[in-house]
Amino acid sequence: MSDVHAQTVPFVRKSMLPEAEPPARQRGVPLWLRENLFSGWFNTILTILGAAAAIWLVASILPWMLRGVWNADSLRECRDIVIERYGEGVTGACWAMIRERWPQYIFGMYPQDIFWRPTLAFVLLLVAIAPVLYLSLPRKLLIFSALYPALAYWLLWGGTIWLPVMVLVGFALGWGALRLVLPRFGAIVATAVAVLVPVLWWGLLAGDAAQDLQGLVPLALRPVGSAAFGGFLLSFVLGVTGVSLSLPLGLLLSLGRRSDLPLIHYLCVGFIEFIRGVPLITLLFTASLLLNYFLPPNSDFDIILRVIIMVTLFAAAYIAEVIRGALAALPRGQYEAADALGLDYWKAQRLIILPQALKISIPGIVSTFIGLFKDTTLVVFIGLRDPLKGVTDMIRQTTAWKGIYWEPYIFVGALFFVICFSMSRYAMYLERKLERGH
Amino acid sequence: MTDQALHPDAPADAALHGDPAKMQISDEVAIRIAGMNKWYGSFHVLRDIDLTVHRGERIVICGPSGSGKSTLIRCINRLEEHQSGDIIVDGTELNSDLKNVDKIRSEVGMCFQHFNLFPHLTILENCTLAPIWVRKTPRKEAEETAMHFLRKVKIPEQADKYPGQLSGGQQQRVAIARSLCMRPRIMLFDEPTSALDPEMIKEVLDTMIELAEEGMTMLCVTHEMGFAQAVANRVIFMDQGQIVEQNEPHEFFRNPRSERTKLFLSQILGH
Numbered sequence: 196m197s198d199v200h201a202q203t204v205p206f207v208r209k210s211m212l213p214e215a216e217p218p219a220r221q222r223g224v225p226l227w228l229r230e231n232l233f234s235g236w237f238n239t240i241l242t243i244l245g246a247a248a249a250i251w252l253v254a255s256i257l258p259w260m261l262r263g264v265w266n267a268d269s270l271r272e273c274r275d276i277v278i279e280r281y282g283e284g285v286t287g288a289c290w291a292m293i294r295e296r297w298p299q300y301i302f303g304m305y306p307q308d309i310f311w312r313p314t315l316a317f318v319l320l321l322v323a324i325a326p327v328l329y330l331s332l333p334r335k336l337l338i339f340s341a342l343y344p345a346l347a348y349w350l351l352w353g354g355t356i357w358l359p360v361m362v363l364v365g366f367a368l369g370w371g372a373l374r375l376v377l378p379r380f381g382a383i384v385a386t387a388v389a390v391l392v393p394v395l396w397w398g399l400l401a402g403d404a405a406q407d408l409q410g411l412v413p414l415a416l417r418p419v420g421s422a423a424f425g426g427f428l429l430s431f432v433l434g435v436t437g438v439s440l441s442l443p444l445g446l447l448l449s450l451g452r453r454s455d456l457p458l459i460h461y462l463c464v465g466f467i468e469f470i471r472g473v474p475l476i477t478l479l480f481t482a483s484l485l486l487n488y489f490l491p492p493n494s495d496f497d498i499i500l501r502v503i504i505m506v507t508l509f510a511a512a513y514i515a516e517v518i519r520g521a522l523a524a525l526p527r528g529q530y531e532a533a534d535a536l537g538l539d540y541w542k543a544q545r546l547i548i549l550p551q552a553l554k555i556s557i558p559g560i561v562s563t564f565i566g567l568f569k570d571t572t573l574v575v576f577i578g579l580r581d582p583l584k585g586v587t588d589m590i591r592q593t594t595a596w597k598g599i600y601w602e603p604y605i606f607v608g609a610l611f612f613v614i615c616f617s618m619s620r621y622a623m624y625l626e627r628k629l630e631r632g633h
Numbered sequence: 634m635t636d637q638a639l640h641p642d643a644p645a646d647a648a649l650h651g652d653p654a655k656m657q658i659s660d661e662v663a664i665r666i667a668g669m670n671k672w673y674g675s676f677h678v679l680r681d682i683d684l685t686v687h688r689g690e691r692i693v694i695c696g697p698s699g700s701g702k703s704t705l706i707r708c709i710n711r712l713e714e715h716q717s718g719d720i721i722v723d724g725t726e727l728n729s730d731l732k733n734v735d736k737i738r739s740e741v742g743m744c745f746q747h748f749n750l751f752p753h754l755t756i757l758e759n760c761t762l763a764p765i766w767v768r769k770t771p772r773k774e775a776e777e778t779a780m781h782f783l784r785k786v787k788i789p790e791q792a793d794k795y796p797g798q799l800s801g802g803q804q805q806r807v808a809i810a811r812s813l814c815m816r817p818r819i820m821l822f823d824e825p826t827s828a829l830d831p832e833m834i835k836e837v838l839d840t841m842i843e844l845a846e847e848g849m850t851m852l853c854v855t856h857e858m859g860f861a862q863a864v865a866n867r868v869i870f871m872d873q874g875q876i877v878e879q880n881e882p883h884e885f886f887r888n889p890r891s892e893r894t895k896l897f898l899s900q901i902l903g904h
């Protein structure tokens with residue numbers, strides 16, 4: 196249709212061309228194959244090697260998994276069944292162990308008759324994080340999210356309900372103090388008072404108040420000690436608390452590191468670099484052993500709480516650096532426009548800078564969270580029962596399952612994969628959702 | 634830039650219909666800058682600047698790249714800090730007192746070369762943000778004001794889009810509307826059209842001319858000489874951090890007195 200002389204002689208198009216399909220070789224599966232797998236001799240070799248490796252891997256593992264036995268009381272019995280079915284010298288997985296012992300992988304040594312408490316706490320966790328994760332849900336649900344930590348604490352550890360309530364009261368007091376002092380004495384005094392009032396309340400009065408209230412209105416659950424926690428329950432307690440505390444802390448650290456005030460700047464730099472410079476294990480040992488030297492003797496400072504503090508500090512340092520990178524990537528013009536409109540530092544950060552910086556840092560933050568969640572297995576080294584090794588070792592010590600090796604790792608690994616993969620998919624969803632067309 | 638807009642001898646572009654004479658200037662002083670100096674490290678960017686701007690005056694600042702034009706107008710709302718001399722805006726002195734700085738910033742609007750809209754907020758939210766958070770205007774009222782100014786810059790239908798979905802010219806008009814929503818008494822423009830394609834320059838200049846006709850006090854760094862001719866009361870020529878020449882536009886373009894000005898004008902108008 197196009198004129199041969201279009202370039203050389205005056206030319207006017209008389210009719211517009213309709214849209215046409217690309218030729219067969221240029222679309223669909225053949226095109227995809229050619230572009231992605233066989234685009235050159237090097238790529239072709241890689242494709243073939245890759246496919247061979249994948250096939251070999253599946254071929255050597257899958258039969259073993261499929262031959263697995265689900266109904267048996269011990270490893271020995273498992274093996275006998277496999278031999279009976281498939282003949283001498285053949286091996287197969289022993290899934291029966293997981294079938295029998297999964298409660299321990301999930302709940303650790305938590306008393307069996309009250310499994311409903313952690314289960315309920317988990318279901319409520321889903322309710323509590325839903326409005327945080329999905330912005331389209333009604334914002335009123337966030338009230339429940341704010342109360343959830345106290346509720347979960349009560350469900351998991353039991354004891355009187357008045358203790359977590361009194362802790363919440365401390366936050367309310369701090370908030371009230373802030374509202375009262377802020378208009379009269381300015382931000383610095385108000386912040387100090389808002390921190391001091393709840394700390395004094397928790398330190399001096401909250402305990403007694405809880406006891407008195409318990410005397411008046413007894414409302415308590417059977418207490419469960421931290422030593423009973425284990426398996427994925429422990430990982431979740433550490434992971435979820437660590438994640439929700441390390442994000443705000445990391446945010447403040449990243450702002451502090453960019454601060455013009457030398458004291459704040461160097462404090463933050465020192466903290467971040469120190470934490471990033473030592474292995475997490477060191478911090479965990481510090482939590483389990485060293486802290487005892489600094490704390491008053493006989494003080495009963497919960498081991499899980501100590502670990503949470505360390506894990507939070509650890510993740511916060513990494514998150515601070517991720518966010519700092521995003522802050523540095525924002526154009527200076529954004530700060531200037533905020534200044535020019537008369538927004539003060541905190542408003543500019545909250546309304547202009549952080550929403551954009553956090554969006555840029557989503558992949559980095561989620562990577563840190565995934566790392567944090569997996570790192571919770573390291574608590575095995577300070578004697579807590581993580582799902583990977585802690586619980587597995589405990590089960591291996593029984594005569595029935597002595598010598599079992601791959602099955603627990605595959606099971607725990609699969610669960611970790613599902614959880615971490617969901618986190619990363621959620622991050623991708625969030626990124627797409629926040630896309631604003633540039 | 635079109636040839637016509639650049640060339641002072643050509644009759645002003647049809648769109649540039651303003652007539653400087655019919656716009657009122659009062660005796661009231663809007664900005665007074667006296668003996669102001671600024672350094673970047675040891676580099677003396679602004680040297681002994683004296684400038685008084687009356688209410689309703691429209692001033693165009695031009696000069697070669699690096700002459701300190703941006704720095705000068707950025708000192709007026711303290712995006713940059715000056716080291717000596719006085720800057721008094723609307724009777725408030727700019728010093729390290731943050732209250733004064735905040736007060737001046739909320740009275741002075743500014744438009745940037747690269748618009749600097751907030752990409753994560755819609756056009757409407759861009760316009761209502763500062764009124765709501767700085768002026769404590771109720772949301773409803775802020776939205777009405779925003780729509781009023783968006784109509785004024787002729788893009789009310791874009792209110793729910795994001796800046797990334799608009800053309801450069803539209804973005805710059807939103808930026809102007811965003812500033813106007815704070816009801817500023819003075820507007821600063823730093824090369825508002827130099828990142829734009831020719832056909833978009835006109836729509837932005839039209840908006841600015843309209844603003845000038847309403848008596849807004851304006852300081853504008855620009856090389857749009859047609860615009861200067863049409864609306865400016867005064868053109869200031871800067872070089873090496875100093876005010877080299879200032880005059881009313883007609884005289885400035887017809888009879889530049891300093892050699893530097895002549896050279897500069899011949900360069901930007903020459904071809």
Ligand SMILES: Nc1ncnc2c1ncn2[C@@H]1O[C@H](COP(=O)(O)OP(=O)(O)OP(=O)(O)O)[C@@H](O)[C@H]1O
Pocket residue numbers: 673676678696697698699700701702703704705
């Ligand atoms: N933050 C800074 N630190 C050091 N020097 C700077 C800084 N900002 C600007 N300068 C220098 O100050 C001088 C004046 O800069 P300014 O941006 O005011 O020039 P300008 O007249 O606006 O130029 P242009 O027409 O290119 O925008 C330039 O030489 C520039 O290199």
Ligand SMILES: [Mg+2]
Pocket residue numbers: 702703704823824
């Ligand atoms: Mg400039």
